[in-house]
Amino acid sequence: xxxxxxxxxxxxxxxxxxxxxxxxxxxxxxxxxxxxxxxxxxxxxxxxxxxxxxxxxxxxxxxxxxxxxxxxxxxxxxxxxxxxxxxxxxxxxxxxxxxxxxxxxxxxxxxxxxxxxxxxxxxxx
Numbered sequence: 001x002x003x004x005x006x007x008x009x010x011x012x013x014x015x016x017x018x019x020x021x022x023x024x025x026x027x028x029x030x031x032x033x034x035x036x037x038x039x040x041x042x043x044x045x046x047x048x049x050x051x052x053x054x055x056x057x058x059x060x061x062x063x064x065x066x067x068x069x070x071x072x073x074x075x076x077x078x079x080x081x082x083x084x085x086x087x088x089x090x091x092x093x094x095x096x097x098x099x100x101x102x103x104x105x106x107x108x109x110x111x112x113x114x115x116x117x118x119x120x121x122x123x124x125x
Contacts, residue, residue: 008046011036012056019099019108026108051113057103058119065093065123 001009014036018027029050033040047053068089076082094101102108104123109116 004046007038007042008056011038011043011046012053012060015053016057016097016099019102021099023102026111051116054103054109054112054116055119057100058116058123061093061097061100061104062123065089 011032015027015032018032018035029040029043032053033043036043043053047056069086072082072085072089076085104120106117106120109120
């Protein structure tokens, strides 16, 4: 992985951790930069906006969850087992990624771009 990709990953991982550890709080780019150990300008070299950071977290969730959903739908023929496995995937993702779940539930997106709320709305449809 290139240094740039590693830094992007570190920023997103730190954002998810900050969202998890500070429920009910908005995360500013200044606070995020401090937690990552970089300047705000460095954040903006990797992401043009905080909205792009949230979009990257949403994309991670989509890839992780829907990748497993598709596998289950291809491989499991029994409808009851399918349902059980799909629910298990969703609950397990939520358990392991509570910060990202805050994004998916939309509470952290209040005051952010409408397109983000629309995108997370499609996650559950």
